[in-house]
Each structure stands twice: as C-alpha cells, then as structure tokens.
Amino acid sequence: MKRFNCPSCGAEVVFASNLSVYAVCKYCSSMIVLHDQDAGVIGTMAALPGDMSPFQIGTEGYYEGKHFTLVGRMKVGWEDGSWNEWFLDTDDGRRGWLAEAQGCYAVCFEVGPPGLDFAGRAIQDQAKPGKFIGSTLLLANQTLKVVDSKRATCIGSEGELPFAAPQGRATLSVDLLGPHGEFGCVEIETGKLRAFVGRYVDWKDLRCSSARRFDGW
Amino acid sequence: MAGSKVKTFDCPACGGVVSLRAAGHSITAVCTHCSSVIDTANDNFKIILKHHQNERETDIPLGAKGVLDHVKWEVIGYVEKRDISGDAFWEEYLLFNPYFGFRFLVHGDGHWNLARVLKRDIRVNDLEPGVFLDDQEFHLFYRSTSIVEYVKGEFYWRVRKGDKARYADYIAPPRMLSVETSKQERTLSLSEYLLPGEVEQAFGVSLPGRTGVAPNQPPAFANTAPRIWWITAAALLAAFLVQINIGGQENILSRSRLHIEPAIVPKSLSTPVFYVPRRANLVVEGSAPLTNNWMDIDLSLVNDNTNTAYSATQAFEFYSGVDGGEFWSEGSTQGETWFSAVEDGTYRLVVEPSSGAVPPEGMDLLVQVKHDVPIWGNFWFIVVFILVVPLYVAWYRRYFEHRRWSNSDYAPTLNRVQWDE
Numbered sequence: 001m002k003r004f005n006c007p008s009c010g011a012e013v014v015f016a017s018n019l020s021v022y023a024v025c026k027y028c029s030s031m032i033v034l035h036d037q038d039a040g041v042i043g044t045m046a047a048l049p050g051d052m053s054p055f056q057i058g059t060e061g062y063y064e065g066k067h068f069t070l071v072g073r074m075k076v077g078w079e080d081g082s083w084n085e086w087f088l089d090t091d092d093g094r095r096g097w098l099a100e101a102q103g104c105y106a107v108c109f110e111v112g113p114p115g116l117d118f119a120g121r122a123i124q125d126q127a128k129p130g131k132f133i134g135s136t137l138l139l140a141n142q143t144l145k146v147v148d149s150k151r152a153t154c155i156g157s158e159g160e161l162p163f164a165a166p167q168g169r170a171t172l173s174v175d176l177l178g179p180h181g182e183f184g185c186v187e188i189e190t191g192k193l194r195a196f197v198g199r200y201v202d203w204k205d206l207r208c209s210s211a212r213r214f215d216g217w
Numbered sequence: 218m219a220g221s222k223v224k225t226f227d228c229p230a231c232g233g234v235v236s237l238r239a240a241g242h243s244i245t246a247v248c249t250h251c252s253s254v255i256d257t258a259n260d261n262f263k264i265i266l267k268h269h270q271n272e273r274e275t276d277i278p279l280g281a282k283g284v285l286d287h288v289k290w291e292v293i294g295y296v297e298k299r300d301i302s303g304d305a306f307w308e309e310y311l312l313f314n315p316y317f318g319f320r321f322l323v324h325g326d327g328h329w330n331l332a333r334v335l336k337r338d339i340r341v342n343d344l345e346p347g348v349f350l351d352d353q354e355f356h357l358f359y360r361s362t363s364i365v366e367y368v369k370g371e372f373y374w375r376v377r378k379g380d381k382a383r384y385a386d387y388i389a390p391p392r393m394l395s396v397e398t399s400k401q402e403r404t405l406s407l408s409e410y411l412l413p414g415e416v417e418q419a420f421g422v423s424l425p426g427r428t429g430v431a432p433n434q435p436p437a438f439a440n441t442a443p444r445i446w447w448i449t450a451a452a453l454l455a456a457f458l459v460q461i462n463i464g465g466q467e468n469i470l471s472r473s474r475l476h477i478e479p480a481i482v483p484k485s486l487s488t489p490v491f492y493v494p495r496r497a498n499l500v501v502e503g504s505a506p507l508t509n510n511w512m513d514i515d516l517s518l519v520n521d522n523t524n525t526a527y528s529a530t531q532a533f534e535f536y537s538g539v540d541g542g543e544f545w546s547e548g549s550t551q552g553e554t555w556f557s558a559v560e561d562g563t564y565r566l567v568v569e570p571s572s573g574a575v576p577p578e579g580m581d582l583l584v585q586v587k588h589d590v591p592i593w594g595n596f597w598f599i600v601v602f603i604l605v606v607p608l609y610v611a612w613y614r615r616y617f618e619h620r621r622w623s624n625s626d627y628a629p630t631l632n633r634v635q636w637d638e
Contacts, residue, residue: 050224051240051241052239052240052242052315053241053315054315054316079258080375102318102374103317103318104336105318203318204317211316216282217315
C-alpha cells in the first residue's frame with residue numbers, strides 16, 4: 001500500500017494495490033498518475049453516470065475461494081450501452097478484474113496476450129465483418145470462442161487502476177466464451193494488447209460484503 | 218456514488234417523465250405516456266420510434282415486485298412475441314434485481330417459465346435433434362422465427378415492434394434450452410417450468426388457466442409415478458407372499474392305479490383309505506390312457522367314519538388323427554375335480570367308470586388326490602386389482618407425452634403414434 005497526497009487538493013490518496021499507477025481523487029476528482037515515486041495530475045474526471053451496479057469501491061468478495069477487494073472501476077461505453085470493469089486487489093497480487101455487463105458477472109485475470117494476427121483480424125472485422133465472430137482462440141490453454149467484438153470508449157473511472165483511464169480512452173474489446181462458462185477478453189489498444197481469462201459467476205457465488213444498498217431492495 | 222433513487226428523464230417526444238428502473242443497463246425504454254421508443258444508451262435520449270402503439274394492460278403490471286426462485290424481482294419490461302407462422306403467441310416479462318441481474322418470465326397458453334441467459338458456448342448443430350448441457354440431453358422441440366408484436370417498459374438491448382429472431386427450443390422437462398439468433402448474436406437461455414399458482418402468489422395477481430401441454434411441462438404424475446411403481450411392486454410381492462404362505466400347503470394324500478376290466482355292467486373301484494388332516498380343499502386328478510375314446514367316471518369321496526359322501530363326475534375324451542399330413546387331436550386324457558372345504562377324517566375315493574370301449578386287456582386309470590391346493594384364481598384377481606391404478610397412470614403418461622409432442626415437428630418416434638381422441 002502506498003499513500004500520496006493529491007497534488008491538486010492535498011487530500012490523502014491511497015494506492016491499495018501494488019499494481020495501481022492511476023487513481024481518481026475522491027475529493028477533487030483529479031486524475032493522479034504515478035511516475036516513479038512521484039504523483040502528477042493529468043486532468044479532472046467528470047462524475048460517472050448513475051447506474052444500478054451492486055458493486056462499489058470497497059466491496060469485498062470471493063472467487064474460487066480467494067478473497068478480493070474492489071479498488072477501482074472503469075465504466076466503458078459502446079454503441080449499445082455500457083459496462084463496468086472493476087479492478088481487484090487480491091491477496092496473491094494477480095492482476096484481476098470483475099466485469100459487469102447486462103446483469104452478468106465475470107471474474108478474470110490477465111494472461112499472456114495472443115499473437116498480433118489476432119488483433120489484426122479483430123481490426124479487419126470491424127471494417128468488414130467476416131468470420132471473426134465464431135472463430136476460436138487458445139488463451140491460457142483454453143480454447144475459447146469469439147462471441148463479441150466492439151469498439152469501446154472509457155466513459156469515466158474512479159478509485160485506482162493499473163493504467164490511466166481518462167474519458168475517451170478507446171479500445172477494441174473482444175469477448176470470448178467457453179463451453180462451461182469460461183470467459184475471455186482481449187483488449188486492443190493502440191500499441192497494446194491485453195488478454196484476460198476467467199469465468200462467469202453468479203451473484204451468490206461471489207459472497208460479497210460491503211455491496212451497494214438500494215432503497216426497496 | 219450516485220444515489221439509489223430511480224433515475225428519471227423527460228420523454229423527448231411528449232415531455233412526460235419516464236423512470237428507468239435499471240439505470241446503466243437499460244438502453245431502450247418505451248415512454249409510459251406516449252409509447253414512443255427511446256434510446257437510453259446515453260443521455261441524448263433519441264427517439265427511435267414515435268407513438269406507435271396503444272397502451273395495453275398486462276397480467277402482471279410493470280413495477281410489480283415478486284419473489285421467484287428465492288429472489289425478489291421487479292417487472293421492468295414486457296415484450297409480446299408471435300411465431301412468424303402465426304399460430305403461437307407468447308409474452309416475455311423482463312425481471313430485474315440489482316444484485317442477481319435479469320430473468321425472463323415467459324407466458325404462453327397459461328403456462329409459465331422462468332428463464333435466464335446462459336453464458337455458455339454450447340455446440341448447437343442444426344442437423345441434430347438434440348443438444349447437451351452438462352451431460353443432459355435436450356431434445357429439439359420447435360424451430361421457427363419470432364416477431365415482436367408489442368413492447369413496453371425498459372430493456373438492456375435494442376428492441377422494437379417488428380424485430381425478428383430465429384429461435385430453437387430444446388426440451389428436457391421441466392427445463393428448456395432456447396437458442397435465439399438475431400443478426401450475428403446468439404443468445405442461449407435456460408427455462409424452468411413454473412406452476413401458474415407460483416406466479417400468482419409471487420406477484421399477487423390472478424392469471425389465465427392452462428390450456429394444452431407446454432413443451433417443457435413436467436410429465437404427468439412426475440412426482441408420484443416413481444412412488445406408484447414402488448407401491449405396485451411391493452403390493453404384488455406382498456400378494457404373492459401371502460398366497461405362498463397361507464394360500465395352501467399342497468400335498469398328495471393318495472395316488473392309485475385302478476384297473477378297469479372290460480365289462481357290460483360298470484364295476485365300482487375304490488382307492489385305499491387316506492387321511493385328511495384338516496379342513497381344506499381336495500383335488501382329484503384323473504388320468505386315463507384313452508385313444509379315440511371317451512370315459513365318464515362317477516366319483517364319490519366317502520368318509521369312512523360317517524359314510525357321508527361328496528359326489529362328482531369326471532369326463533374324458535380324446536381323439537386324434539392325421540389329416541392331410543398334419544397331426545390333430547382334441548380333448549384330453551386328464552381330468553380334475555375340486556371338492557371344497559372337505560372336513561378332516563379318513564376317506565376313500567370310489568370310482569365308477571363308464572367308457573365307450575374298454576380294450577380286452579382292460580386299462581389303468583390313474584387317480585391322484587391332492588389336499589389343500591392353493592387357489593391361484595384369487596391371486597390373479599388381486600393382481601389385476603393392484604394393476605388398475607399403475608396401468609392407468611402409465612397410459613395417462615403416454616397420452617400426456619403424445620399431447621406434448623403433438624405441437625412439435627420433431628417428436629421422438631415413440632410419441633408419433635396416432636391416437637383416437
């Protein structure tokens with residue numbers, strides 16, 4: 001855990017995860033980026049649009065018996081809506097995410113990215129839809145099927161994240177699915193390729209505490 | 218964090234206030250005032266389709282909350298769909314819970330299903346009549362195209378009247394796996410059959426009655442049939458054991474060979490005396506070596522002490538021959554006479570034969586007396602009685618499956634038989 005003072009307002013900013021290099025000050029909404037041992041401000045984050053997500057920064061849960069805490073969120077928008085990506089602080093220091101879309105949850109961890117040809121095919125498919133959707137990809141020894149590929153833009157972020165996520169950060173996001181609910185995601189950003197593998201989970205399986213509360217629920 | 222109040226916006230078409238119950242998820246909402254379809258994916262609130270339908274009442278109102286499958290749900294959307302062939306209508310209520318996500322409450326012909334989207338990449342081959350989910354086979358029931366007839370409420374996908382989707386339903390009652398394909402997207406959903414009463418109780422509404430058999434309705438007597446089979450098996454075993462134990466301890470009291478001489482006047486013959494140990498039935502089995510002949514015998518079962526007699530007649534006839542190279546025979550050389558409730562005591566059997574023709578060397582009549590012979594007639598009567606209920610249940614189950622599959626073009630061969638109704 002690292003503590004800094006917000007260069008803008010002076011309030012304490014905590015980086016709970018060693019993987020985090022970016023945080024949004026919860027008092028002044030400044031976007032703080034860590035360089036070496038120094039913290040700089042790259043702008044101000046606008047308020048996130050309201051949603052009915054059951055999660056919030058600080059929500060704790062379990063995945064495959066291992067405890068995690070949600071420390072940051074990136075809200076991502078696309079043509080037909082939006083989804084949330086919650087950054088996990090895990091005890092084993094793995095780079096994990098909880099993806100939340102359309103009331104479905106998937107926990108995944110970063111794995112070695114696929115070859116550049118995969119990114120090429122994904123980009124080509126955007127220009128001229130072909131046989132990319134439905135093709136398979138071997139990720140972390142699992143054969144997964146491409147079920148979805150879409151251009152996504154960061155709507156906003158809060159808490160801490162392992163990369164800077166200002167509004168407008170654009171990616172091409174490819175979702176993959178396995179026969180038993182395995183989940184995969186490949187995120188293609190200019191110059192970067194990240195892959196994540198995990199599985200879909202039910203709300204009950206996450207055994208969450210400190211979840212958000214709603215009136216009437 | 219944003220507050221937990223219901224999010225509202227002003228309808229860009231009529232200015233009325235529209236609430237979003239699943240803010241952040243819903244990208245399509247139908248204005249409750251003017252029925253315009255509005256794009257709610259972002260805060261621009263574009264009109265997708267202006268006032269296009271009249272307000273309709275639904276069995277379960279939007280905003281109703283109810284507990285199904287141990288989870289509280291709120292009804293946030295309603296879609297009415299029609300099969301493109303026009304002979305099936307159904308309704309899909311979209312249910313939402315901020316923690317558990319979305320479910321579909323599907324209604325058709327008074328039958329209800331609770332469905333959820335299944336995030337699985339399951340192999341579905343259009344040429345095969347089944348799909349496997351966790352080693353359970355689901356059998357293809359129906360394949361067609363649906364068309365949206367009416368929408369109301371809010372949805373996490375783009376929906377409007379006239380939307381078409383190909384779909385296939387696979388059943389493993391009480392579950393059903395549905396594959397819906399629109400454009401490039403394939404959605405798998407798993408339904409579980411609900412009793413109308415469960416839905417009525419959950420939402421405090423009264424619902425139309427069921428008609429026909431639903432594709433994934435549980436089989437008739439689904440819960441009671443296994444019990445009925447066990448009870449039947451147990452009853453048959455019990456009846457059999459009772460029959461074996463108290464139905465009679467059959468034993469042979471006497472076995473004699475009586476020699477009949479050719480004579481003009483029939484001559485009485487007698488077996489040696491035998492002892493009947495207790496009151497029970499007696500069976501006299503006679504056997505005469507007849508060939509193309511007949512014989513009548515008068516039987517008298519005489520009590521040696523009291524001289525009381527039970528009388529009966531036994532008739533034998535046996536004819537045989539070869540006709541057109543084929544052997545034929547009729548009649549029997551055996552006879553059987555039952556005396557019921559013969560008192561205990563010492564008895565003799567007096568036999569008086571009259572025959573068509575006795576060969577010159579005479580012939581031997583074999584007489585065997587059996588005591589306390591079990592009567593299987595009663596047992597079979599009880600067996601038939603025991604089988605009435607299970608046979609009806611088995612028949613009704615078959616009939617029920619036939620009705621289920623009569624709505625399908627993919628019925629298993631067993632259920633394709635024609636029934637006269």
